Amino acid sequence: MDPAHCRIFLVDNDVRATKVLAQMLREDGFDVEITFDGATAIARLGRDPLPDVLITNYQLPHVDGLSIVRFARSRSDRLPVLMITGYREVLEPAAKDFDPPIRIFGKPIAYAELLHELEPYKR
Amino acid sequence: MFDELKRYVRFTPADADALAGFGPLAEPHLAHVVDLFYERIREHEDAHAVIQDEAQLARLKATLVGWLRTLCSGPHDESYFENRAKIGRVHVRIGLPQRYMPIAMSVLRVELQSLAATLPDPQRNAVRSALARILDLDLAIMLETYRDDFVARLQRVERLERDRIERALARSEHRYVSAIELAKVLIIGLDADGRIGLFNREAERVTGLARDEVLGQPFVETIVPEETRRDFAARVRHLTDDPGTTDQVWEAPLITRAGKRRTVRWQVTYAPHAGDEDIVTFAVGQDVTDSNALLERTLRNEKLAAVGTLAAGLAHEIRNPLNGALLHVTFLERALQRSSVGKEAHSALMIIGDEIRRLSALVKDFLVFARPSPPQIKATQLFELCERVAGVLSKDAATARVTIATDLGTSDHTFHVDPQKIEQALLNLLQNAVQAAGSNGGGNVTLRARRLPREIHIEIEDDGPGLPSPEAPIFDAFFTTKPQGTGLGLAIVQRIASDHGGTVEVDSRPGKTLFRLALPLRAPA
Numbered sequence: 001m002d003p004a005h006c007r008i009f010l011v012d013n014d015v016r017a018t019k020v021l022a023q024m025l026r027e028d029g030f031d032v033e034i035t036f037d038g039a040t041a042i043a044r045l046g047r048d049p050l051p052d053v054l055i056t057n058y059q060l061p062h063v064d065g066l067s068i069v070r071f072a073r074s075r076s077d078r079l080p081v082l083m084i085t086g087y088r089e090v091l092e093p094a095a096k097d098f099d100p101p102i103r104i105f106g107k108p109i110a111y112a113e114l115l116h117e118l119e120p121y122k123r
Numbered sequence: 124m125f126d127e128l129k130r131y132v133r134f135t136p137a138d139a140d141a142l143a144g145f146g147p148l149a150e151p152h153l154a155h156v157v158d159l160f161y162e163r164i165r166e167h168e169d170a171h172a173v174i175q176d177e178a179q180l181a182r183l184k185a186t187l188v189g190w191l192r193t194l195c196s197g198p199h200d201e202s203y204f205e206n207r208a209k210i211g212r213v214h215v216r217i218g219l220p221q222r223y224m225p226i227a228m229s230v231l232r233v234e235l236q237s238l239a240a241t242l243p244d245p246q247r248n249a250v251r252s253a254l255a256r257i258l259d260l261d262l263a264i265m266l267e268t269y270r271d272d273f274v275a276r277l278q279r280v281e282r283l284e285r286d287r288i289e290r291a292l293a294r295s296e297h298r299y300v301s302a303i304e305l306a307k308v309l310i311i312g313l314d315a316d317g318r319i320g321l322f323n324r325e326a327e328r329v330t331g332l333a334r335d336e337v338l339g340q341p342f343v344e345t346i347v348p349e350e351t352r353r354d355f356a357a358r359v360r361h362l363t364d365d366p367g368t369t370d371q372v373w374e375a376p377l378i379t380r381a382g383k384r385r386t387v388r389w390q391v392t393y394a395p396h397a398g399d400e401d402i403v404t405f406a407v408g409q410d411v412t413d414s415n416a417l418l419e420r421t422l423r424n425e426k427l428a429a430v431g432t433l434a435a436g437l438a439h440e441i442r443n444p445l446n447g448a449l450l451h452v453t454f455l456e457r458a459l460q461r462s463s464v465g466k467e468a469h470s471a472l473m474i475i476g477d478e479i480r481r482l483s484a485l486v487k488d489f490l491v492f493a494r495p496s497p498p499q500i501k502a503t504q505l506f507e508l509c510e511r512v513a514g515v516l517s518k519d520a521a522t523a524r525v526t527i528a529t530d531l532g533t534s535d536h537t538f539h540v541d542p543q544k545i546e547q548a549l550l551n552l553l554q555n556a557v558q559a560a561g562s563n564g565g566g567n568v569t570l571r572a573r574r575l576p577r578e579i580h581i582e583i584e585d586d587g588p589g590l591p592s593p594e595a596p597i598f599d600a601f602f603t604t605k606p607q608g609t610g611l612g613l614a615i616v617q618r619i620a621s622d623h624g625g626t627v628e629v630d631s632r633p634g635k636t637l638f639r640l641a642l643p644l645r646a647p648a
Contacts, residue, residue, distance in 0.1 A: 014443055014446065014447055016447055016451075017443075017446055017447035017450050017451075020447075020450050020451050020454045021450050023454065024450070024453065024454055024457065027457070084446075086439045086440070086442030086443055086446070087439055089490065089496070106442070106487075107443060107445060107446035107483075108442065108446040108448070108449035108450075108479060108480070108483050109446060109449070109450070110449075111450060111453040112453075
């Protein structure tokens with residue numbers, strides 16, 4: 001793993017979509033680590049090194065995305081977080097109190113917009 | 124009358140002569156008789172109560188002495204009768220009960236008869252009969268005054284009773300008139316030929332026709348629209364012809380003076396009355412146009428809510444495969460860009476991407492439409508809201524060569540709405556307007572806002588080609604004239620308007636289409 005790269009931790013239970021998203025992000029110069037359920041994600045976030053950016057789905061097996069975000073922020077309170085969801089209407093009010101704010105992408109996500117959002121974290 | 128009584132009692136001139144002879148004999152005893160009389164009178168409480176003081180008693184005694192004197196002396200003529208009647212009326216006036224008259228009279232009778240008993244035969248018998256007759260006459264006359272008084276009182280009571288009944292009747296009539304006039308139902312009375320004989324205020328209000336215009340006019344022809352007249356007339360005829368049915372209830376349209384139709388639920392009752400030829404049938408109607416519309420809206424909303432719950436779950440689940448599909452399309456696009464495959468393959472992929480995005484927009488609109496969240500009402504500045512909406516679409520407008528002008532009046536207003544939802548409604552309307560105006564290669568759109576006494580009107584006008592037809596159900600879900608439209612934009616606008624207790628109206632002709640969103644200053648929470 002090239003330490004110069006921005007490390008993204010991507011959590012989504014839709015395996016095929018997650019894999020293709022990860023592949024594109026890698027092509028665009030990011031280090032991407034993926035996991036497909038909430039429990040594994042929490043376990044990973046308990047270890048160092050922490051990622052530079054967390055991207056997580058909202059609805060996940062075992063533990064939901066917001067719990068993952070809270071756990072991650074407890075370890076790194078300024079950690080940039082992006083969430084992707086098919087339930088934007090539900091998630092937006094639930095996620096509005098985070099600081100720094102969480103950027104939310106509704107499904108289907110536009111890859112170009114996501115990439116644009118991640119641009120500042122590239123090293 | 125006195126003469127008739129005299130005849131009846133057989134009081135003769137011989138009797139008068141006998142009394143005239145008795146008079147001087149009785150004279151020294153009269154004061155004593157009168158004293159005895161009043162002694163007896165005062166033994167009784169009620170009678171005693173009539174006497175107020177000694178002076179009055181002295182007057183009464185003098186009168187009685189005079190009375191006894193004329194009893195004997197006569198003359199027993201009309202004025203005698205008048206005098207007795209007068210004394211009788213005094214007794215009536217002071218409230219002496221009638222039953223004391225014969226009793227008091229008998230006191231006098233006994234005393235006078237015992238005086239007469241001292242006379243020698245045959246004068247004694249003549250005087251006794253004459254006394255009996257004249258005392259009967261006097262008693263009869265004085266009792267007559269009681270009868271007169273009784274009749275007068277009876278007449279007064281009758282008059283009062285009549286007045287009371289008349290007043291009660293007038294009151295009762297007034298009540299019935301008020302009940303009919305104030306009732307919020309149409310009440311129309313018809314004669315045997317179906318002509319209007321009664322037309323209440325609500326009937327005037329709903330039909331727009333004045334009472335004096337319709338009285339005497341045939342009901343069916345005046346109020347029922349042509350195509351339902353036969354049915355209506357047949358139903359009324361059925362009532363009058365068939366004694367088994369007394370009333371019928373049905374809904375039928377009526378036509379107003381302005382030519383508008385209202386739906387009325389009629390209850391028509393055949394109620395002939397022997398004393399009233401003018402009205403034999405009563406048609407009582409309730410204007411159910413608005414409540415029917417409300418019911419329809421409620422049913423539609425309920426159906427939408429049921430469909431919405433089901434569909435919302437589905438819509439959310441559609442987003443996951445859409446996400447996978449779009450990411451793979453993006454991946455393929457990037458791969459194709461790097462390779463040397465032809466333009467056609469590339470554009471095919473672009474189309475798939477566009478279709479996925481369209482499906483995604485449909486899901487989003489559908490969720491807004493079918494499962495709207497309740498409005499979050501808060502104080503909202505009108506200018507800021509309008510300017511924000513115009514700002515959001517400025518880029519689209521520029522691309523379509525459309526100018527958006529805002530005409531917001533001179534002073535800003537605060538109104539209470541859900542700003543996000545109103546913004547959404549205005550965006551939908553403004554987007555339509557920009558697309559319409561831009562369809563001829565450019566045009567103008569005006570966003571106008573006005574404060575009315577209790578409402579805010581926001582109008583969006585464009586100079587595009589207008590609606591395809593005035594009957595097009597543009598507010599219905601899934602009705603669209605655009606190849607890329609979801610058919611939910613205006614349905615959402617209407618839903619947002621009605622959730623705020625407002626309305627949305629359209630007026631369209633080629634070159635000028637105006638949508639007006641009317642919102643109450645304070646939306647119901």
